[in-house]
């Protein structure tokens with residue numbers, strides 16, 4: 001397992017800059033108040049959020065870990081992530097598509113890259129590393145792999161899920 005710490009902070013830095021810029025460009029709004037307990041039921045049940053996301057020790061690593069999302073994002077951002085995932089994909093959450101020399105296509109969340117190699121987490125949560133020189137193609141995917149919940153959850157359910165997300169403040173939180 002290679003050490004990511006050095007260049008990882010680069011990616012995180014870019015995420016922070018993008019986020020600060022974005023904070024400046026949006027204003028907050030008010031939404032229906034939700035019930036975090038009900039939100040958790042939806043998150044783990046019909047929302048199927050755990051198929052892609054992890055909260056503490058539960059769920060998948062395909063999408064970003066949401067254990068601390070309530071400390072990192074404002075309500076308006078959380079709401080937007082659910083309704084319009086393509087609107088903003090943070091650099092730290094970007095997905096890449098690569099094609100190997102033998103024509104195999106792999107899509108995964110970018111973990112790290114340098115001049116010669118690229119590392120990603122694939123849809124089966126495997127960490128994979130590739131030499132760029134051995135790839136036929138690689139590039140970012142502009143669209144989010146997160147589905148929109150606009151038509152899948154009603155307003156109350158959305159508000160509940162957002163309340164639940166807002167309550168996620170890390171391992172020591174509740």
Ligand code: HEC
Pocket residue numbers: 043047048049050051052053062063064069073078081082085086088089090093094144145146147149161165
């Ligand atoms: C098919 C996989 C998938 C499912 C199912 C899914 N997500 Fe996502 N989600 C992603 C991916 C990939 C990203 C990162 C790209 C982006 O920001 O759009 C993401 C991003 C997010 C973000 C933004 C994270 C950030 O750092 O700002 C939130 C919040 C979120 N998802 C919540 C949810 C909730 C709540 C559900 C269930 C109702 C859900 N997701 C279901 C894949 C998924």
